[in-house]
Amino acid sequence: MIVARAPAAYDGIVLAAPVTVPYERFSIRGAHWFMARALKGLIDAAGVAKDDIDGLCAASFTLAPDTAVGLTQHLGLSPRWLDHIPMGGASGIVSLRRAARAVQCGDAEIVACVAADANHVDSFRLSTATFSMFAQDAVYPYGAGGPNTSFAFLTDYYMRTYGAEPADFGKLCVAQRVNALHYPHALFKKPLTLNEYLDARLIADPLRLFDCVMPCAGGEAFLVMTEERAQKLSVPYARLKGAIERHNAFRDDPIQDRGGWAVDRDALYDIAGVGPEDIDFVEVYDDYPVISLLQIEDLGFCRKGEGPDFIRRNSFETHGTFPLNTSGGQLSVGQAGAAGGSLGLVEAIRQLTGQTLGAKVEKARHGLASGFGMINFDRGLCTGAAILAAA
Template structure:
């Protein structure tokens, strides 16, 4: 089955023009709707647009039900001609942006508010995973599968055994991102971390340790998609190319690759860019091993050679390979489905050079990748987009 693609003929005059991020909380009395509203206002202010400009809405969330995109529009007082509810977990927000572009090109909407977020704590996350879908509910949970930690412990062990990847190499991702997070006031985990701290942390699901795992939290993210000519030039972030792919490889338990490998070449070809043009990567980082697999499948190194790639790079915001420049989910926390959009909001912030102390030096082009919807043994959904500022 061919991958879903953003047409190579897509107008590059549709892009992202505003972004917003709520505070992240370990626990809060605020409702999810209030957090989504807060980040929507921030995104509108960032774009210089008004609420009345919005005529499309998308939302990705695990705990919004029984509400959805249409009832969210009602609660926001919006009349919309296009509504989209994400179903691809951490790959959903990138896919939502791509579908918003298509909706604008088709004349179904002119300005789309894309939202993602959740409101839960650690206990709520575990409960969610136990009932995440039929395969886990009926087969994983009754057999004590250990949640996502257990599933991805198997993936990491398999990658280590197959390619010789080491924990010390993977730990460089967590350590580099933590250095960036120390400068980000919205990161929940900002304490210093050395590679020894990473390696000596308690085991959670062998070989996964404490600092391989995200902290479930509450928060919301937003971006606004519209024609670039509607805003000041300094606010414009062009979408050069993007793809989504689901259930690849089919039928394989704990695969060491994902859908990115199917669309990688077309992604860069459509964008008219090479890997050398990418100034930063915002990769979905539920676990370092999945960041490593994304780097392989997206072509930054060959399959099985990511260990050496990790050994020779610094992954902080000012390192040799800027990665998840705000600290990523591993240090900021994972706000449910918001974890799939934190990379998009950070990419817009970096490309507009508004990141403050953790600003990467003069970035022009960045890549954001998504991953999610854990099924029976692996994540089912992959997505990626290449973005560029208009300077």
């Protein structure tokens, strides 16, 4: 068995200029418009010229027929380093890792990591119908459309295997709604009670209405650069302490109940020089609550199968015992396509740089953001996580 070499440290690499392009339930605008708004936000936040941005990492489901290189012409950029990350909810972490190494190697000085998607009427259904060969071959022929069916499959398996109850998932959803009520970009503005969660209609048994993420349009973005450059620009920044990614982990598992985080979490904490007990808040990818639970377990905050008890013992509001998805997460903010993979990263930067738009985690020094993407019937293929530290 080949043992992976420990990754090199990310010394001197920082994240700055957290930007959100306000979310819209539906929009007639294309992804290019949201990408442009995000880029303009980065330029304004950092006080740089467009030509100073010499690296671009783009993530979008709705950019076609363009890719990142076509986007450069639309935006008037001339980067010397370019990447396109089509990995959905893992795109933010993967983009960060690629950008950080590019800056470390001197291939770019300032990299813009931009994720955005449009949401026209019926566009989500059309995109999920052709999402992958697995979607075409293993889902749609049986009359099951989109991710609700796949995540119902994973949720049911987890509940039967580890004893999770609907109220456990509901507790996460209710806490995130509390956090979202303080966040101006959240699309869900009404409080949610546990009874309302439990009484909501079934969508795909055992998933209820508030278990299911709501597609929308919008964008998220941030800059990656050296700490020295950030200091010269006088922009607030968060240090990158460690990051991991893994694809198609545990490929022999018949049904997914763990992800790539479990493979590489020790390396993540080793390179960051901290442990789970040092993390002050966590931003997980939360298109469905069961995936939040998998990340909590696989990132070492509790052991596999202990997630339900962990939920029952903790509170998840911003001022709770385990602050989780402090802006409200996708389940209360909305899922702006691939931008959902950067929602948590952007919020983590805000929390650690004193730029929060919602409730603040007091005295936060370390935050963890994780990503999950590309669901193919019985599993998500892409996972990643990053630990950030206050400057």
